[in-house]
Amino acid sequence: MKGWHQMRKTVSTGSPWEPKVGYSRAVVVNDTIYLSGTAGQGPDVYAQTRDALAIVEKVLRDNGFAMSDVVQSRLVVADFEHWEDAARAHGEVYHQIRPAFSLVHALPFVDSSILVEVEAIAVRTSE
Known part of the structure; x- marks a missing residue:
């Protein structure tokens, strides 16, 4: 389309x-941000999920x-044995937001x- 211009920025x-x-x-891209798989730190699935979500929040805010x-x-x-801990951390952060959601079981990551x-x-809807 003539006049259509998309802005693309990598982070x-x-x-x-x-x-x-x-x-x-x-x-x-314009008013949408796509965040790659983000790992957090911590001794267990719950702590790593909370930390990863904090990183996601920082990238979004920035x-x-x-x-x-x-x-x-x-x-x-x-660590699918503890998926409920990851889901609990996710629920604590997204409880009111309620985005579309997928839970995927993966083989161990490159870093064990x-x-x-x-x-x-995310799609920018706030000012």
Whole structure:
């Protein structure tokens, strides 16, 4: 379409995996942000999920989005025995927002200390 112009911006958080694998922490296209699988730190699935969601929130805020803009969320859990702990952490953060959601069981991640990753897509609806 004539006059249609999309703005695309990549977001890096400095992970050494980004250039090695060829991905960005997030990609913003106009009023939508797509966040890559994000791992957190902590001794268990619950703590890692909460930390990963805090990273997601920071990336969103730093790019003009809010957690309430999240329209889709995905939990990828390697330690499926404790999926309920990941789901509980997710529910504590997204309780009122209620995005579309998927829970995926994965084989162990490349780094065996990672038990869970979170992904998100947000559409800017807040000012």
